[in-house]
Amino acid sequence: MEKEFPLVLAPLAGWSDAPFRRLCREFGADIVYTEMVSADGAIRQQHKTLALAQFTASERPIVIQVFGAEPETVAGAIEIITAMRPDAIDLNFGCPARKVVRRGSGSALLRDLPLLQKIARAAVRATDIAITAKLRSGWDADSIVVLEAAERLQDIGVQMLAIHPRTQTQQFRGFADWSLIRRVKEAVSIPVIGNGDVKTAWDAKKMFDETGCDGVMIGRAACGRPWIFQQVRLFLDSGQEPSSPAFAEQIAVCLRHLALNVAAYGEKQGVRMMKKQIALYLRGFAHASAIRQKILALEAHSDIREFLSELPNLHS
Ligand SMILES: Cc1cc2nc3c(=O)[nH]c(=O)nc-3n(C[C@H](O)[C@H](O)[C@H](O)COP(=O)(O)O)c2cc1C
Secondary structure, eight states: OOOSSOEEEOOOTTTOOHHHHHHHHHTTOSEEEEEEEEHHHHHTTOHHHHHHHOOOGGGOSEEEEEEOSSHHHHHHHHHHHHTTOOSEEEEEEOOOOHHHHTTTOGGGGGGOHHHHHHHHHHHHHHOSSEEEEEEEEESSTTOBOHHHHHHHHHHHTOOEEEEEEEETTTTTOSOOOHHHHHHHHHHOSSOEEEESOOOSHHHHHHHHHHHOOSEEEEOGGGTTOTTHHHHHHHHHHHOOOOOOOOHHHHHHHHHHHHHHHHHHHOHHHHHHHHHHHHHHHHTTSTTHHHHHHHHHTOOSHHHHHHHHHHHHHHHO
16 A cells, blocks of 8 residues: 555446456556445355455455444454455445445445444454545535544544545536545545546546545546556656557457456356446447447357457457
C-alpha cells in the first residue's frame, strides 16, 4: 500500500472478481478491492460468501471489503477474514442497493453515525490488519455527513478512506460532488482516495488537481477497459496523451481475461461469467450487438476464443 498516488480498482459486486483484479494489477492498478462480502454470510461460513474473499498472491495489495449492520457480526467476519491475510479490510458505508440498505448496512449507516462508529471500533479491535472505509456523502442532499463520519473514523483508527461523493438517494444518477473529497482531505490526515466518475486519464488528473486526494479509485470505467490504469499512470507521470489500444490489442486483453476466468472457474462457469465482460470489451465497436448475439450462443472456450481472434481481421 506504499505507492505514491495509488490507482485503485473499486469494489464492484459482480465484476471485481479474482481474474479481473489480476488483470487490472497487470495494467498497473496499485491496489484492488474485492466485491463486497456479507459479514452475515461470512460468520455462517457460507461457501459462496467466503469465495468472494478468496484471492491469489498476484493480486496483492488487496483489500477485502465487508458489509454488515451489527458490530459483533462485522467483528466476527473480520476475524475470519484476518486469517486470509489481505493487505487491508474495508468497511462498506456506501452501498445504496435496497437489499443492503433494508438490513441496515452499506449507506444506511450514514443515517446512524453512532452505530457506524461502533462497527468501525469493533472492526479495528478485531484484527491486526489495517481497517479502511468506503463512504458515500450521506443519505440525501439534506444530510451530508461524510466530513463528520471521516473524522470519527480517523479517531477510531481507520487508516484510509475512499470517498464516493454521491448520496444514497442519488444512487448512480447526477454527478459525484468532488468538492466533498477536497473537504474530507482537508479535514483528516489519513490517506483519502477519491472516487466517482473518473472515466479517462484526464478525469483522474482533474480529480487530483481539484481535490488533492492521495489516490484515485476507478470502478465502471475499468470494466471492459482494464488498460485505463496504464493510461492514467502514463498521463500522470509524463503528461503524455494516452491513446486507446488498437482493436486487436483490446481483443487480446479480452482473450487473456477469458483465459483467466476459465482457469479460475472451470470452462463452463468461466465462459458463462465472461459473457457480460466480453460485451463491455466490444462496446462501441461496429456490429457490437450482432457479435454479442453470436457469442451468447457459444459455450466452449475454444469456440469463443476462435470467434474473438477472428474479429480484428474482419475489422481491419
Ligand atoms: C456494478 C457495481 C457494483 C458495485 N459494487 C460495489 C461494492 O461491492 N462495494 C462498494 O463499496 N461499492 C460498489 N460499487 C460502487 C463503486 O465502487 C464506485 O464507488 C462507484 O461505481 C463510483 O465509481 P466509478 O464512477 O468509478 O464507477 C459498485 C458499483 C457498480 C456500478
